Structure formats: C-alpha cells, structure tokens
Amino acid sequence: PIERGDIVVFTDPGGWLAPKAEPSKEPAQAALDWVLQGIGLAADDANDHLIKRVIGLPGDHVVCCNPLGQITINDVPVDERSYIKPHGEGTAASSVTFDVIVPPNALWVLGDNRSNSQDSRYHLTLPGKGFVPIDNVVGRAILTTWPTDRWSWLDNHSTVFLGVPASVNDQ
Template sequence: MTEDTRTARDERADSGTPSSRRRSTLLFLRDLVVIFLVAVLVSFLIKTFLIRSFFIPSQSMEMTLVQDDRIIVNQLTPEVMPIEHGDVVVFKDPGGWLPARAEESQPPLVAAVDWFLAFVGLSAPDSNDHLVKRVIGLPGDHVVCCNALGQMSVNGVPLDEPYVALPPGESKVSRDDFDVTVPDDSLWVMGDNRYNSKDSRYNTETPLKGFVPMENVVGRAVVVSWPVSHWTWLDNYPQVFAGVDEGAE
C-alpha cells in the first residue's frame, strides 16, 4: 500500500470521528452567525440611509392609503432627491398636529422583538409620531381654495385632482376656503380624504401656521407593501400639477 493511499484512508477515517463532526458543526454555526450579523448590518444601513417601513395610522389618505397599510418610504428625499408637487410624504410632527400620547407598556419579550424589528426596518413603532400627507404647495407657491368649480389652485393653475375622496354629492375639494403663500424651506400638505384630514388647513393655529419644514420630512412614500391585495406604486400625478411651476415664475 502506497503512502498516498494510507494518507487518504486516514483522512476519511478522521472525518468520521466525533471530534471532526463537532468541528464541522461549529464551523457551520459560525458561518450562520456571520451571515446573520451581516444581514442585520445591511438591513440597518438600508433602513437608516435608504428606505424604511411605516404603517398608516389614520383614514386621512383614503382611498390612496387605507388605515393600517404598510408603506415603503424612500429616505433619499429630500436630501438627495427633491420633493415634487403631488408627492406623498412622511414627516415628523411639526408641533401641535398630533395629540399627546401615553407611552404604551409591553411585555419585555414583545418589546425586545419590536425593538429588533424596528432596528432592521421591518417594524415602525414610531409611526404614530409621524404623519402622511400629499404635497400641494412647495416653497413660494400661492395655494388658494376654492374657485367657482370647487377646485383648488396653485400659482393660478386650477387642479383637477383624481386622487381626492369627497363625501357623496360634494364637489368642493375643501370644506373651508384658504389663501396661503408657502414660506421658504416649507411645504403645504393635505390628505386625500379631504373632509377627514387634519392637515395644513387645520393647523394654522400652531406655531408654524400649518406649514411643514423641509427638515421634518422623513421621505417620500413610494409603494404600498402590505397587505398584498393593496400593493401599488404611489403616483405623484405630474399631469395634475402641469404648469404650476411656470405660474410661480
């Protein structure tokens, strides 16, 4: 028997020993841990810098977004990608828009799981501290409602808004009239469910007069991710706002 034959036979014999099997199992477990940690790190970086998930806490954006829908938000807006008319944006409360909310206690295990899911971007426990509305006015825009046809106008251009939900028999896109000019670095936002949305129109008594600072914007909602039956890309309806920018000049 040659030396090479004996060596190969010895290696095959060693691979079946308990210590060898234990070493293989440990290597396999190590690889699993490394893969898991890399996946968690990548998920954290994506959630922090690119996209994250939110759920819809109210009916103010129906029928575009239904309460408890999950949405994916592009966080490159507005720092990298500018906000445009018609964008659906998620933003932090500018102050006084949301009622004070008592902290909810959770069992330790549930709290730990929720924290981890939030860490990797699969859960959004702070959704109730944010709002979701559609951008109607950008800095410098003159937004007025309503004309004789019940339409809102931006910079003198009447808007025909197919996304707006109105009560049966109602044609006026806002119950209350308004006439505002959007300050620098701010937005005028409104819910699509116009008669059931506490948006810029109804926060004019707050310190910022109903306007939302650009810095409060978390990002633009791009897709409904859950439930599957509601899956859709979210449009900003550029045809609705055609000519608005020219009217501002």
C-alpha cells in the same frame, strides 16, 4: 427633491398630534419591533409621524377654492379627482377655504381623504400656520403595505401638476 404630488412622511411640526403615552409592550412584541426598526421597516418614533400629499412648495400661492371647487396653485387650477376621496363630480377639493403663500423651507400638505384628514388646513392657528418644515420630512411613501390585500405602489400623480409654474417668486 420633493415635488408636488409626492406623499411624504414627516414628524409632527408641533401640535398636529395629541400627546400619547407610550403603551407597554410584551417582550415578544418589543423584540419584533426592535428587529423591524433595525432593518428599516418600522420607526421607534412612529407615533410622532404623519403622512400627507405635498400640494404647495416654497413660494407657491395655494388657494381653495375656485368656482369649480378646485385648488389653484400659482393661479393654475389643478384637478385632483384622480386621488382625492370621495371621487366624483361637483365635489370641492376642500370644505375649508384657505389662501396661503408657502414660506421658504416649508410645504403645504393635504390628505387624500379630505373629509377626514387633519392636514395643513386645520392647523392655520398654530405657530407654524399649517406649514410643514422641509427638515421635518423623513421620507417619501412609495408603497401601501397594510392591509395586505391593498398592497400597491403609490402614484404621485405628477400629471395633475404639469401646468403649474415653479412658484410665484419665479414668475
């Protein structure tokens, strides 16, 4: 099951990515891509995927920001300084305010680089209202592999969300 803090890969829920023409590939590159796709290390439709951190689950009431600049989930403030960039005191979790209740079968997602992430906050006016249908999730990211000098396991920072109750529907 998907949990708050998980980093998920999902297909564009509609209008998040600008349309792109598929570039032509040299035969050697096409062959390499075919092999990588065959063993699961690449996706043939990777240009239609995004990667973000799950902040809100179905039924969650997610608000930004409280007087300390923190996001609250179901009225519980969360301290995201361990993973959002830039790190530092006095930095609000988002420069965009929002107050949403995550609908059934959907997620509220934010990028860790909040000042440079076109995430749920920036798609409130689209038909999906910034929510990502759970059916669009294709997997969880667990490893940074590029650039190679940054290889590392990804942490879902589950301790950040420890005090958050299941959802407003379960209270």
